[in-house]
Amino acid sequence: MNDDRLDAHLDRRLGHVQPVLSAGFAHRVTLRIAGIRSRTSPVAVALPAGVALGALALALGFLQILVGTGYIVMPELGWLSQIRHWLPAALPALVAAAGLVAIDSFLSGKHVDR
Amino acid sequence: MQPDQGGARRRDMTETVEATEATLIARTLAGDMRAFEVLVERHQGGVASFIWRIVPDRLDREEVCQEVFIKAWRNLNRFKGDAAFSTWLYTIAWRTAISLVRKRRVDYEVFDESLVHGTEDRGAETVEMNDLLDDAIATLSPEERGILTLFHARECTIEEIAAIVDRPSGTIKSILARSRSKLKAQLEETLR
Numbered sequence: 001m002n003d004d005r006l007d008a009h010l011d012r013r014l015g016h017v018q019p020v021l022s023a024g025f026a027h028r029v030t031l032r033i034a035g036i037r038s039r040t041s042p043v044a045v046a047l048p049a050g051v052a053l054g055a056l057a058l059a060l061g062f063l064q065i066l067v068g069t070g071y072i073v074m075p076e077l078g079w080l081s082q083i084r085h086w087l088p089a090a091l092p093a094l095v096a097a098a099g100l101v102a103i104d105s106f107l108s109g110k111h112v113d114r
Numbered sequence: 115m116q117p118d119q120g121g122a123r124r125r126d127m128t129e130t131v132e133a134t135e136a137t138l139i140a141r142t143l144a145g146d147m148r149a150f151e152v153l154v155e156r157h158q159g160g161v162a163s164f165i166w167r168i169v170p171d172r173l174d175r176e177e178v179c180q181e182v183f184i185k186a187w188r189n190l191n192r193f194k195g196d197a198a199f200s201t202w203l204y205t206i207a208w209r210t211a212i213s214l215v216r217k218r219r220v221d222y223e224v225f226d227e228s229l230v231h232g233t234e235d236r237g238a239e240t241v242e243m244n245d246l247l248d249d250a251i252a253t254l255s256p257e258e259r260g261i262l263t264l265f266h267a268r269e270c271t272i273e274e275i276a277a278i279v280d281r282p283s284g285t286i287k288s289i290l291a292r293s294r295s296k297l298k299a300q301l302e303e304t305l306r
Binding site for chain 1: 147148150151152154155158159162163165166167175176179180183184187243244247248251262263266267269294297298301
């Protein structure tokens with residue numbers, strides 16, 4: 001068999017054979033994507049929320065150190081001066097919340113990697 | 115539904131079906147899933163015939179096809195239009211199919227053609243030749259089958275295939291030549 005004849009056979013065999021996908025293939029693809037999108041939304045919200053909470057906890061922790069070491073003297077400005085009292089309680093709560101949100105994002109992200 | 119609403123919807127669907135590829139991509143990126151469905155409908159045949167030749171297990175094939183289009187949707191914002199959309203899709207299809215075949219370490223000899231229906235001439239001689247050719251093609255590696263399909267069925271150029279499979283053009287030429295000589299040898303031996 002010469003090369004041209006083989007090429008002609010290959011063109012015909014490989015080119016004209018069309019696999020039959022089950023009916024509604026394209027629609028099923030978009031349905032799967034819709035499922036992925038609906039699972040994506042909690043991640044989209046939880047991840048920035050976790051990062052924001054973590055950043056806030058970090059900032060408050062830094063403030064706590066500055067106040068504790070006396071680098072900053074809290075002014076007597078009404079509710080603002082109370083910060084020194086609730087900082088020790090608020091910090092662990094914030095860190096815990098950020099951790100929980102981060103874990104939730106991680107677990108959701110295991111299914112959705114967009 | 116009001117009659118005019120139905121008409122508007124039909125008009126909208128007709129416009130979607132007739133839209134250019136660039137328009138459909140832009141609309142998909144804007145969140146229009148109907149536009150993406152039309153893109154899938156346009157390319158599912160080409161992607162499927164490519165996947166069918168690489169993935170031997172028929173149960174895996176449709177799943178891989180779905181995976182290809184889902185990956186395309188996920189990464190559509192990275193498609194810059196430098197190459198044809200179909201070339202970009204074949205790149206995703208190639209990576210997905212080859213990765214599955216390598217993971218499964220499937221037996222290349224087991225190649226089921228039961229789901230493939232030809233539209234070509236069904237004369238006795240052609241059918242016999244097609245069967246022989248299918249048997250010969252099945253003995254090639256998934257990579258060789260994929261590259262052969264891109265060249266003969268999808269009419270991709272050597273450069274396009276090189277971009278799809280991420281290999282130099284020279285390597286593609288060698289793989290094509292090697293595949294052809296394997297097929298030729300096998301067919302000659304069978305026909306002898």
